[in-house]
Amino acid sequence: RWQVGPRDLALLGRRARDLAQQGLLGGGSDHHDDTESILSALEQAVADVDPTEVVSLLDALEHPGDAAYAPAALERFGLLAAELAYLRRHSDEPVLDLTRRVVVTMGLDVELMATREFEHTSRRDQLGTFLDAVAGYVDVDGDASLTGLLAYLQAEIDQGAGLEQAVPSDREAVKLLTVHKAKGLEWEVVFLPALMKGVFPSDRVTDNWVTNAAVLPADLRGDRSSIPQLQDTDNAAMTAYKARLSEQQLLAEDRLAYVAATRAKQLLVGTGHLWRSDLVRPRTPSSYLRAVLAEAARQDRVMVQDLDPGAVNPLVSSAVPQPWPRPLDPDGWVRRQEAAQRVRTAQARYADSGTYEDPEAEALLLDGEDVVAGWDADLDRLLVELTEARSGEQLVQLPRQLSASAVLRLQDDPEAFTAELARPMPRPPSRAARFGTRFHLWVEHYVGPRLASGGLGQQHLIDPDDLPDRADAGSQDEAELRELCDAFVAGQFGGRTPYAVEAPFSLLVGGRAVRGRIDAVYEGAGPHEPRFLVVDWKTHRADDADPLQLALYRLAWAEAHQIPLEEVAAAFYYVRSDRLVHPPGLPGRAVVERLLAGDLP
Helix, strand or coil, X not given: CCCCCHHHHHHHHHHHXXXXXXXXXXXXXXXXXXXXXXXXXXXXXXCCCCHHHCCCHHHHHHCCCCCXXXXXXXXXXXXXXXXXXXXXXXXXXXXXXHHHHHHHHHCHHHHHHHCHHHHHCCHHHHHHHHHHHHHHHHHHCCCCCHHHHHHHHHHHHHCCCCCCCCCCCCCCCCCCCCHHHHCCCCEEEEEECCCECCCCCCCCCCCCCCCCCCCCCHHHCXXXXXXXXXXXXCHHHHHHHHHHHHHHHHHHHHHHHHHHHCCEEEEEEECCCXXXXXXXXXXXXXXXXXXXXXXXXXXXXXXXXXXXXCCXXXXXXXXXXXXXXXXXXXXXXXXXXXXXXXXXXHHHHHHHHCCCCCCXXXXXXXXXXXXXXXXXXXXXXXXXXXXXXXXXXXXXXCCCEEEHHHHHHHHHCHHHHHHHHHCCCCCCCCHHHHHHHHHHHHHHHHHHHHCCCCCCCCCCCCCHHHHHHXXXXXXXXXXXXXXXXHHHHHCCCCCCCCCEEEEEEEEEECCEEEEEEEEEEEECCCCCCCCEEEEEEECCCCCCCCHHHHHHHHHHHHHHCCCCHHHEEEEEEECCCCEEECCCCCCCHHHHHHHHHCCCC
């Protein structure tokens, strides 16, 4: 990605080794010039050390020293170090969010979409599949961390078959998949490559628990009755056990070969290879390839005969030296260089004249201007998103519908409330919430049959959205609930007939709907009292209720019945102490509107 040449990488590696030596020997001592002794000392020094405190290549990137680097390499070292430093500041993010941030910061998604060669090979589908794999890991591991994700990926490399890959879904596409994945499927033409001895069938045994500590012992497996078992611990028994595992492995390969050969409806093509670049001796055809060749010969359909492999690997003797780093596609590289040069020219023009426009450039036609205007609009949006992402601040849109408890949280702690909106998280079950809900249901049943004539009917169901409103802390068990109910019956509202209980409301404030339920509403007891009294039950002991809750209830009741706000009083009733508290100066509609508009601190 950074196109750093071998010479500059060698200088950077030497710088990292020097920094490691200085860290080990206390300031750049020259007593250990031997590389092996330095690396050995480094290995011992970091054996029980936090990896984040170990001198590494990253330290050399941040402090490359004064070696004879190429100017372009130095510039790229600085850019890479800054990028990694930015990503490290977000290392405590959720793993999936961090993975997406790495992809966006690297520009990998844009690269895959903008490069024609990558677009044709569906690389973006592979990236999406990788992100799905990370999401799957997060779903399984509740305490997912970056270290855990890296360990999971390493385990897939060491013990698994690799991550799933995106496969084409079009019927005309060529599909590349394993025999296991092909079970139950059929195609007109099927190719079986690598039908060579040691490849397919493979005699490599991977489930020998005697030699592989990652394998579950055979006698502990659920299928132990159908697999070989170790009979003794002597050498002969070990050898016999290994032989039986090899036989079982070949039998499993035979089953796979049967599946593979029967996937073809019309044409089955079997192929093999004699040489690979890493082989010293040529491979020999497997029994599967010989069987395919025999059947093809019977049908007179042999496409390629065996060739003399020779004594020398042609892939090595005739290999053309390849440059490293591997050059990019020539056409794509030219396009990138031209685009980069145009950007540099425009930047220089802006520094001189204050404009990016080239006065000598030919004027665009109207269609071209429309296309460029679309590009400019897209760039402006992307730059705004990038600025917001790197500023550490995120704009959160306030929902069009809010519960009364949400409005209270917004006033009490705006930052925590917006954080909940940006990343909603489930709340843990609360015994206090269940206790408060049970008390309110009991009050409904107790006072419901005695509702005032013409009042609202009994409400037996409580909206789940309002359950957080009922989280009155401080009570858990049955005895306490019974005491609370007895206190209510003996208190000032025990024998009083309510006008309404659990009255739902929807209040339109500042273009947003605020929903909730009022615990109880009573008619005024005397001519000098307000027409209605809105009451909210409080079952906890602390006198810390938020008056804004009563203000919302009062405003909603007044507007629903089209009466002046002064004709509605509001109070908290603390059931345990039989106290009715009227908070003074309850705010009206204007204050609530300013709160939802963000004008209040």
